[in-house]
Amino acid sequence: MDSSDSTGILHDFPPFFRIYKNGRVERITADAETVPPSDDPHTGVQSKDTVVSQKNGLSVRLFIPRIKDPSQKLPLLIYIHGGAFCVESPFSSIYHSYVTNLVHQANVIAVSVQYRRAPEHPLPVAYDDSWAAIQWVASHVNGNGVESWLNKHADFKRTFLAGDSAGANIVHNMTVRAGVNGLTGVKISGMVLAHPFFGDKEPEFSSPVLEFIFPGVNIYDDPRINPVGAGGAELASLQCSRVLIFVAGKDVLRERVYKYYEALKQSGWGGAVEIVETEGEDHVFHLLNPSCDKAEVMMKQVVSFINAVH
Template sequence: MASVIPSKYMSTSPDFPVHFHGWLRIDKDGRCERFTGNQIEPPGTDLSTGVQSKDVVISLKSNVFVRVYIPKNTVHTNYKLPTLIYYHGGGFLVESAASIVYHRMLSLITAECHVVAVSVNYRLAPEHLIPIPYEDSWEAIRWVATHGNGNGPESWLNDHADLQNVFFAGDSAGANIAHNMGIRVGMDPVNDIKLKGVILIHPFLGGNDPIGREGQDEKHRQHKEFMDAMWKLANPSGVVSDDPLFNPGLDPRISSFGCCKILVCVGEKDKLRSRGLNYKKVMERSGWKGKIEVMESEREGHVFFLSNASSATACILRTRICTFINPIRSKA
């Protein structure tokens, strides 16, 4: 792997056989040290939005938890809201549902879209290799479904979550997960949940053959090699970049996608933009009967909204997500 990745992205040494610069390194004893995504925000009441949140462990065996969000002044009401199940990004290697950037983002989305949000803290590679992140994500969906009759373990979901109006969303690797969960729901429907739509923000997708900008200039070629190496680190037993989990065009199950609408968000300067645009073509050719929409953020790079949530383009992006989830309320 190291031999094909430019040294600006990755290096090796006797003490650190794997070193992804700026991301993580693995020492010779197998211990993983992460350099990003470590800044944590505890749950509670967000001062800027009034959104309330709490962490709930959904599996004592794996210690996987979700962070549940409800809008301001919701806790003492009894009306139901659309339910958003969200998967964070980070290349399957870094970040968490408790990361400060994701906590702030989910607080804003919860307030602006007026939803109940469930942010999933799936386990990370390389300690927990694929398919574990997908299995944790699927377990979270099934846990949410236990609240369908109002007798689940979490009162906020019992009281406020409309499970007949569910959306999956994620950014980067989380968008990859949201896509694959959409297929899985289509193949294996979950009782008490109706999936209405899926939102893929700057999706982390790939394939052995370069497409679009990936084959046009050296920076994009090197970036593709780096993304492929990250995928291989998270999924060393897969079929490299043409694994159907990573290359949706090779997934024979894709036409069974479990909802009727998808929103794909791309950034004009994101080096994964070509993959996001190609995803629309893949879905339209697949035999899937739904509708797919694309939104492009001008002059913006990969997951820009995490570092600059108050920018005009980040606000426009969140507004588009809100309209996708609840078009009637957005027009009101």
């Protein structure tokens, strides 16, 4: 391709995206096949999409298991997808299938958040959108929100935040924000971080794509990217009492995740944190190969973590 052409490549960040001179964004790591919401015949899980903000185009996909008792209140799971802040969505087959399976096995209601993605919407938009979605969920606490599934069946005193990779990074930040700003009527019982993406101050840590999509900040010191930096002061603000962290043995992020785990234990936060390492596996293997034995074990551990709170 002629780089002097108006459609030539202006910025190239494989394997995530490239930006052409005419402004077009091409996601190199193509989003998995998108699927519509459905009534899943195998699990009985229903899903539907709703717009949270017309102004921002912020939306969520809601999931509900088969309801046996109309008066039953179920734990509420808010799930935030990964993808380096710039690829994937709740509507991809990968995430739709994963959340459907989790809702079925854990018997929870789930809200899967579609935050606006970089590079069209640089950070901190993903953080702000996710917080707006969580506040929208909280607007149903008194049973008079716009979504009947949440009004009738969500137990807001048993709310969990979960995510993977960049989504797990967002989950951490949302739980900190809840601790700092409050979230009326919602009790975050726990958070699940699957192979979370965190930055580091180490010289070998470099992320040109992150520097591009989060302009105007020193990402190596910013607590949103590197919560362990500056002594991990914000860790003590986490508004939950339990944390479950997963790390993959072959993941390049492995050591950073352990640093986070150790910093959290020493932060004065006071909750219970557990870290589980899956040997011989790489980053988000459980999403890429969900039927493998280790992914099924990981799913059972998440289910047990959620169901341990009554």
